Amino acid sequence: MTGTDQPILETRALSKRFSIGTRFSSEGRRVVHAVDNVSLTVRRGETVGLVGESGCGKSTLARCLVRLYDITDGQLLFDGDDITAKSLAELRPVRRRLQMVFQDPSASLNPRRRVGDLVAEPLRVHAKLTSAGIRERVAELFDLVGLLPDHVGRYPHEFSGGQRQRVGIARAIALNPDLVVLDEPVSALDVSVQAQIVNLLADLQDKLKLTYIFIAHDLSVVRQVSTRIAVMYLGSIVEEGPSEEVFSAPAHPYSQALISAVPVVETTPSGRRKRIILSGDVPSPLKPPAGCRFHPRCPVAKDRCRTERPALVEHKSGRKVACHFPASV
Incomplete structure (x- = not known):
């Protein structure tokens, strides 16, 4: 489904920082820069894919978007x-x-309650129903989710x-929402089951x-379902x-490295994709690098x-890139 120009959700320089440690520790209080200066627009009817390595801030941003976390700065x-x-x-x-919809359906469902009650809970709280x-x-x-x-x-x-996960999806759509944030909804599932859930989400949309x-x-899944892609690195969006x-x-060197790692079927030697291997580890969000955050590995x-x-x-192409030397866009 394609989106319209009318935004349903927008972030403006949104940041989320966490303080860790106490004044009694030898290091004092330190700050984790989990999400930093993210500006993102989501239009009605579209699917925006958010990708990046583990620990880049995707889930933290998701919880900020639904206000499960308070926002440190921005709008x-x-x-x-x-x-x-x-x-x-x-x-x-x-x-x-x-x-x-959360990543782990086992952790997001109360094991002591029947699933019918779990799906009914938002209806009891928000809907005026008998x-x-x-x-x-x-x-x-x-019935909608195939149970x-x-x-x-x-x-x-x-x-x-x-x-x-179907129960979790049923609970999320119970109140006929306009926007659903899906935090890695298929990563804990087998490949065949992933395809079923992705198809279900497309049908519901x-x-x-x-x-x-x-x-x-999983960039292959994101490519299949998304209208637009936003690539995150160390708490910030580097390409959209x-x-x-x-x-x-891909225009950003980090996007190029991510996409080069996606498995493809090589039909001919000339069709082989060159794999980009990044050196070093992802820097700590406790002390992000000066300048471009990707430069130590770029x-x-x-x-x-x-x-x-x-x-x-x-x-000019409409692509957004946070890089001093992007590839042709």
Whole structure:
């Protein structure tokens, strides 16, 4: 599904920092720069894929977007309304329209409650329905996600991983949200089950007119489902653009390295993709490098990269790249 120009969610220089340690420790309090200066626009009806290595800040950003984490700096706008500093009471109507599916379905479902009750919980809190109306809606949701009516009385441990994730999806769409943030929804599943969940999400998007933010480290899955791609490195977005353009001609050196690692079928020797191996480890978010955060591992870094941090700049092609020396865009 393609998006429109009307944004449903927008971040402006959004940052999230965590303080660790105490004044009683020898090192004092230290600051983790988990998300730093992220500006992102999500339009209605599209799927924005968010990719990057483990620890780059994808899940932290996801929790900021649904206000499970307070935001340190910047702004978060949902459907034009600034929700950056709204109280829990003020966020209540927003919760109906902004939902999240978590990575681990086992951890996100209360093992002591029946799954029918778990799916019904947001209806009891937010929807003005009778008990009969709630039961009817739960049955409808189970049917939508491919679960059987008699599953409502079972506990999470009685399901497979894929079925548990279907329960999580049913709970997320219970209130007919506008936007669903999917935090690595298939990474804990077998490959065959991943395909089933991805197809289910696509069907639900068409039926319910949903907008998705799809977070994953599997670039093949992201390419399949996403309209646009945003690539994160050490808490910041380094490249953003239409999915096929980013995959076919990545402009940032980090994007090039990520995409070169995606397995492909080599039909001829000339069709082989050159693998880019990055040197070193990802720097600590406790002490990010000066200048471009990627420069210690970048194969094309120059002196300017070590001292001047590049802004995320939009080029004529519509691609946004945070690099002093991007590939042709």
